[in-house]
Amino acid sequence: MRIGELAKRTGVSPRSLRYYEDQGLLTSARSDAGQRHYSDAAVQRVSLIRQLFDAGMPSRVIATVLPCVDIPGDLGVAEETFTAMMRERDRIDSDIAHLTETRDALDVLIMANSRHRAKLSTGQEAAARST
Numbered sequence: 001m002r003i004g005e006l007a008k009r010t011g012v013s014p015r016s017l018r019y020y021e022d023q024g025l026l027t028s029a030r031s032d033a034g035q036r037h038y039s040d041a042a043v044q045r046v047s048l049i050r051q052l053f054d055a056g057m058p059s060r061v062i063a064t065v066l067p068c069v070d071i072p073g074d075l076g077v078a079e080e081t082f083t084a085m086m087r088e089r090d091r092i093d094s095d096i097a098h099l100t101e102t103r104d105a106l107d108v109l110i111m112a113n114s115r116h117r118a119k120l121s122t123g124q125e126a127a128a129r130s131t
Helices: 003-010 014-022 041-054 059-070 075-130
Strands: none
Touching (some): 003 014, 003 041, 041 059, 059 075
């Protein structure tokens, strides 16, 4: 199938598909006219790539993980993939901890602002009554 058909079947733009190919995540055959042609298996491959991107993995990590899918019986590939996935999981855990700290700091500011607004509101009501 051509790139437009793959884009339609996967919901991924042709530009993204070209990017995947540039990063070594997806392959195509070329016609004599230079047009990209993809196998039916590319639909599943693009779906997997999207899942990995949606999980927050950068393309360099995805490129490390995909050989495990391509060569499932190779222990060396499985070990490399395991190491890459563990590293990525650690990165995500660190990001979650940082986001939690940021949220907690924002909660403190929100509470302080709420108290300040309440004081201002009470002061304005008292001033309005005295006039």
